[in-house]
Amino acid sequence: MVGQPAPGGGGAASAGVLHRRPRLRLGLLLGPPVLWLGVLYLGSLAALFITSLWTVDAFGGNIQRIWNLDNYRDLATLDVYRTITLRTLATAAAVTVIDALLAFPIALYMAKVASPRAQRLLVVAVLMPLWASYLVKAYAWRGMLATGGPLDSVGLSPGYGLAATVLTLSYLWLPYMILPMYAGLERLPGSLLEASADLGASTATTMRRVVLPVLFPAVVAGSIFTFSLTLGDYIAVKIVGGANQMLGNVVYDSFLTGNNTPFAAAVATIPVAVMLVYLAAVRRTGALDSL
Amino acid sequence: MKRTSMLATAAALALALGGCGTSSGDGGDDGGTGSAAQGGFTAPDVPMAEELGDTEGSLSVLAWPGYAEDGSTDTSVDWVTPFEEKTGCQVDVKYFGTSDEAVSLMKSGQYDVVSASGDASLRLVAGGDVAPVNTDLIPNYADVWSFLKDRDWNSVDGQMYGVPHGYGANLLMYNTEEVSPAPTSWSAVFDDASQHAGKVTAYDSPIYIADAALYLSKTQPDLGIEDPYALDEDQLAAAVDLLKKQRENVGEYWSDYLKETQAFKTGDSVVGTTWQVIVNLAQDEKAPVEAILPEEGATGWSDTWMVSSKTEHPNCAYAWMDHIISPEANAAVAEWFGEAPANEKACDLTSEGFCDTYHAGDESYADQIHYWTTPIEQCLDGRTDVQCTTYQDWTQAWTEIKG
Numbered sequence: 001m002v003g004q005p006a007p008g009g010g011g012a013a014s015a016g017v018l019h020r021r022p023r024l025r026l027g028l029l030l031g032p033p034v035l036w037l038g039v040l041y042l043g044s045l046a047a048l049f050i051t052s053l054w055t056v057d058a059f060g061g062n063i064q065r066i067w068n069l070d071n072y073r074d075l076a077t078l079d080v081y082r083t084i085t086l087r088t089l090a091t092a093a094a095v096t097v098i099d100a101l102l103a104f105p106i107a108l109y110m111a112k113v114a115s116p117r118a119q120r121l122l123v124v125a126v127l128m129p130l131w132a133s134y135l136v137k138a139y140a141w142r143g144m145l146a147t148g149g150p151l152d153s154v155g156l157s158p159g160y161g162l163a164a165t166v167l168t169l170s171y172l173w174l175p176y177m178i179l180p181m182y183a184g185l186e187r188l189p190g191s192l193l194e195a196s197a198d199l200g201a202s203t204a205t206t207m208r209r210v211v212l213p214v215l216f217p218a219v220v221a222g223s224i225f226t227f228s229l230t231l232g233d234y235i236a237v238k239i240v241g242g243a244n245q246m247l248g249n250v251v252y253d254s255f256l257t258g259n260n261t262p263f264a265a266a267v268a269t270i271p272v273a274v275m276l277v278y279l280a281a282v283r284r285t286g287a288l289d290s291l
Numbered sequence: 292m293k294r295t296s297m298l299a300t301a302a303a304l305a306l307a308l309g310g311c312g313t314s315s316g317d318g319g320d321d322g323g324t325g326s327a328a329q330g331g332f333t334a335p336d337v338p339m340a341e342e343l344g345d346t347e348g349s350l351s352v353l354a355w356p357g358y359a360e361d362g363s364t365d366t367s368v369d370w371v372t373p374f375e376e377k378t379g380c381q382v383d384v385k386y387f388g389t390s391d392e393a394v395s396l397m398k399s400g401q402y403d404v405v406s407a408s409g410d411a412s413l414r415l416v417a418g419g420d421v422a423p424v425n426t427d428l429i430p431n432y433a434d435v436w437s438f439l440k441d442r443d444w445n446s447v448d449g450q451m452y453g454v455p456h457g458y459g460a461n462l463l464m465y466n467t468e469e470v471s472p473a474p475t476s477w478s479a480v481f482d483d484a485s486q487h488a489g490k491v492t493a494y495d496s497p498i499y500i501a502d503a504a505l506y507l508s509k510t511q512p513d514l515g516i517e518d519p520y521a522l523d524e525d526q527l528a529a530a531v532d533l534l535k536k537q538r539e540n541v542g543e544y545w546s547d548y549l550k551e552t553q554a555f556k557t558g559d560s561v562v563g564t565t566w567q568v569i570v571n572l573a574q575d576e577k578a579p580v581e582a583i584l585p586e587e588g589a590t591g592w593s594d595t596w597m598v599s600s601k602t603e604h605p606n607c608a609y610a611w612m613d614h615i616i617s618p619e620a621n622a623a624v625a626e627w628f629g630e631a632p633a634n635e636k637a638c639d640l641t642s643e644g645f646c647d648t649y650h651a652g653d654e655s656y657a658d659q660i661h662y663w664t665t666p667i668e669q670c671l672d673g674r675t676d677v678q679c680t681t682y683q684d685w686t687q688a689w690t691e692i693k694g
Contacts, residue, residue, distance in 0.1 A: 062418055080691045146557040159489070160543055160559065239550075242543045245693050257391040257497060258686040259398070259414075 045272065052265035056258075063261060071266035081250070085270055088246040091166055092230035096223045098170040099177040103222065104215075107181035112190065126178050134172065138239045141168040145240055160242035168236045173229050177222035184218025185211070220287040227278065231271040247271060334447040335419040337600045343428055343609055350380040350607040353393060353402040355594070356548060357568050357628045358456075359384040368627050370620040377614070380607035389496050389546045390663070397421070400601035403608045406456060408592040409444030410498045410663035414682065416452050421597040423450050429613045434634045438654045443671060444664045445595040453597035454612045457621070459630035459649065460591035460660045461494065461502065462582040464565035464573075466555065477506045477585045479562050481533055484540040492554060492563030493537065495544035497685035498663055500692075501590050502564065503530040503537075505661055509587045518672035519590065520664040527680045527688060534692045544693065548572070555580050567629025591660035625649070631657075 018025045053067050075081045110122045129137065144151050145164050151157035158164050188211065196206040234248025245253075247270055254264040282288060352359050359382070362369035371382050385402065387393040390411035397405055397420045407415055415421040426432045432454055439445075439455035446452060465474055470487065481503070484491045493499055504519035507529055516526050542560055545551040548569050554560040556578040570582040596615055598608045614620055616633055622640035625632035631651035632638065638646035650656035664671060670679040 074687075078687075078691070080694060083694060142553075146553075147559050148557055243538060243541045243693060245690075250690060253690065254686075256395050257389070257689070258683060259391070259395055260683070260686070 048265050048268060048272075051262050052269055054262040056260050056262060071263045074263070075266055075270070081267070084245060084247060084250055087162070087244070088231060088248075088271075089274065091162065091169070091246065092227045094166045095169045095173060095230045096177075096226045098166065099174050099226045100219055100223065102170070102174060103177040103181050107178050107185055107218075108211075110178075110182050111185035111188070112193070123179075123182070126175050126182075130175055134235065137172060138168060138236050141171065141236075142239050160240050162241065162244055164240040164242070165237050165244065165246075168240050169230050169233060172236065173226040176225035176229070177219075180218045180221040180225075181215060184215055184221075188214045216285075217287040220282050220285070224275075224279070224282070228271070228275050231274060334416050334423075334450070337419055337422045339423040340425050340428060340598075340605050340609065343606050346378050346380050346606045346610055347604040348379055348381060348607070350382050350404070350604050350611055351402045352382055352384045352611065353396055353405040354384055354386060355406050355408075355628075356386045356388075358406045358594075358624060360624075360627060365627075368623065370615075370623045374611065374614045374620070378607065378610045380604070380610060382611075388548075390498065391496060394418070394420075397599060400599065403599055403602040403604045404611050405597050405599070406594050407453065407597050408594050408663050409442075410496075410592075410665050410682075412444050412452060412595055412597060413447075413665040413667065415597060416447055419600055421452055422600040422602075424453050424598060424612070426451050426454070428609050429454055429616075431613050431616045431618075431634060434618070434636050435616060436633060436635055436652050436654075438657060439593060439633050442593070442662075444593060444662060453595035454616050455633040456594045456596050456616060457625055457628065457630040457633050458591060458593035458657065458660070458662065459567060459628075460584055460589040461564050462567060462570065462589065463585050464555065464563060464570055464580050464582040466558065466561040467579045467581050469558065469561040473581070473583070474562065475583065475586055477502070477587050478510075479585075480564070481506050481537055482510075484537050484562075487561050488540045489542045490559065490561040491537065491540045492543060492545050492551065492560040493534075493541055494564045495546040497682065497689035498590075499564070500527070500530050500534065500685050500688060501661065501663070503533045505590055506587055507533060517674075518670075519661050520666045521670040521672040521674065521679050522666065523670070523674075523677040523679055527684065531688050531692055535694075538692055538694060552576065552578070568627075571629055588659045588661065591662050593660075593662040625651075 018028070051063075052071055053069065054063055054065050055068060055070055056063050106122075106126070110119055110126075114122055141164070142160075143149055145157045145160060145167075146152065147157075147159070149157060158167070192210055193206060196210050201209070232248055234246060234252050237244060237246050237249055247267060250267045251264045254260045254267060279288075357364075359371055360368040361371035361382070361384070371384070374380070375382055385396070387396060390408050393405055393407060394411050394414050396402060397415055398418065400420075405411075405415070405421070407421075412421075435455050439458070441449060441451065445455060463474060463477065463479060465479065467473070469490070470479070479487075480491050480493065494502070500522075501519035504516050504522055504526065507514055507526075508516035508519065511529070514526050514529050516522065522530065543550075543554065545554065545560075545563070548566070551560065551563075551565065551569055552573045555573050556576055565582055567582065570580060573580045596612045598605065598612065602608050615624070618634055618636035618640055621632040621634040622637040624630075625637060626641055626645060629649075631646070631649040632641070635652055638651055646652065666680060666682050666685060668678055668681055669675075670677065
């Protein structure tokens with residue numbers, strides 16, 4: 001490839017320059033996304049981490065930029081934070097499992113059974129709740145679960161508390177599990193299922209040996225959404241969680257109540273660390289390779 | 292390949308960390324706002340307005356819900372529009388749910404005035420977020436009850452940091468159908484809370500620890516609690532224990548007045564602390580509730596309108612502070628919110644018997660209410676042999692209580 005002489009005109013000239021200098025071309029192409037990722041994304045994470053190493057003065061609530069590990073020491077030594085972390089992890093795990101179990105039949109029906117027309121309608125139906133505000137949905141659940149509310153009048157309401165939180169969050173994040181599962185199952189050729197049946201496999205065997213291996217990466221993708229969204233949530237807990245608190249509430253309260261941004265930042269690193277561990281574990285299973 | 296990318300990331304992170312570290316090194320002091328000195332409370336040096344000029348045309352108000360009504364909640368309740376017409380200051384209101392939220396929002400410097408309760412005001416003063424107020428520039432200040440002026444929570448060394456606006460108690464609300472006999476004591480939410488397990492509610496703020504301390508001061512005199520806002524470590528621990536026991540019976544904590552109204556309406560909460568305004572709203576919505584001032588007395592609030600140290604609209608801010616404690620506006624706020632007005636002339640304008648019900652101007656009654664005050668290291672009850680716990684200790688304790 002030899003650079004052609006530019007036939008006049010600024011635009012063409014600069015195109016020529018770009019053509020002659022592949023490194024510049026690459027830089028311009030990758031610059032913005034790298035800036036985005038490096039500066040805004042990693043930068044804000046770094047800022048979070050740095051803030052967590054500062055403290056605030058006890059009274060006026062102004063940040064004092066003195067390096068120390070006090071916030072992390074508090075997190076490690078006070079029992080209450082371990083309890084809250086474990087509660088949050090358990091809630092996130094429960095939400096993920098419930099969503100996976102609920103999403104599987106729906107996604108399977110959408111991908112393999114429904115007619116193309118019904119398929120499109122079902123996708124719209126699954127996406128529809130995402131168009132409504134989070135708060136409206138959470139407050140709707142507060143009404144559903146209230147004493148004398150619809151669920152209570154049929155004797156099914158768990159009342160406000162952790163069970164209500166798991167229920168509400170499972171509802172809120174369900175579409176994030178259905179869609180990846182649907183996408184995963186859609187890639188599974190129908191002929192594989194037929195072949196499995198032709199070779200004499202029962203439905204259960206087909207599920208176990210054909211469908212589940214294909215589904216696994218999709219479930220992992222969905223679980224990253226449901227798990228991480230639950231880890232960071234604090235609003236649903238405030239609305240239907242009764243007197244319980246999760247990590248998000250501690251962040252929110254430290255920020256607002258204590259005006260203690262550094263401590264809030266230290267607490268916020270817990271979900272970040274948990275997700276890093278989670279992603280590393282997922283990567284080991286190889287589920288991310290086929291995404 | 293993988294190793295190099297890891298290394299690159301690590302290097303980038305190290306650079307970012309290093310860069311931020313250096314830039315923060317020279318920013319050690321916080322814009323010269325100063326802070327509470329160790330041992331004694333010295334207010335940071337913030338200039339006070341000396342004279343007033345023309346109004347600037349706009350004002351940003353940070354207020355408790357119900358304190359700055361412009362007719363949008365209830366068309367008959369409006370004292371913002373008359374102010375706008377009189378001064379030409381276009382008012383923009385933001386409501387906050389807790390004192391902590393107010394302190395946090397004031398730090399942004401986006402609000403000109405704030406209706407601060409006593410648990411917020413000293414924090415705002417210490418943080419350099421509010422300016423001293425020149426009461427000579429506020430004509431209506433002369434009519435404010437004298438026992439509300441120069442108090443622990445609204446002044447430092449005799450310098451006022453705002454204008455008193457109104458005061459009231461944190462009451463005990465109960466569901467008349469579920470709770471009988473009617474409670475007369477805070478024991479309903481402490482020692483006897485298990486009778487309504489899962490349906491007790493409490494105010495979601497560290498300052499609620501004072502409610503437990505007040506109860507302990509009557510039921511366990513050995514602890515020697517004189518002032519619920521001046522707790523040494525042992526006294527705080529006792530209050531925390533009491534609240535941890537209460538936690539087993541708490542259905543939910545409230546800070547949002549709408550949430551509490553709804554919970555009492557559905558019966559998810561049947562007994563707990565409240566404000567008169569919530570009682571009024573709940574009764575309006577046909578919830579079977581009553582509220583009392585228990586025999587132990589109560590914690591309460593005495594609110595002060597303060598002006599931001601960063602305000603760009605000082606003239607509108609002073610005009611607002613004068614307006615909000617004018618007899619007309621003060622009477623309207625007091626009746627709508629359910630509190631005693633700060634201006635004694637307001638009582639001529641409120642409906643008959645109102646000021647008697649709220650014991651407005653009754654100094655001895657007002658003394659029974661333990662007004663929210665920010666707990667600080669120097670014990671507010673005058674003890675000098677011990678160090679008291681600070682609001683930050685209370686905040687930490689509150690997280691532990693909720694568990």
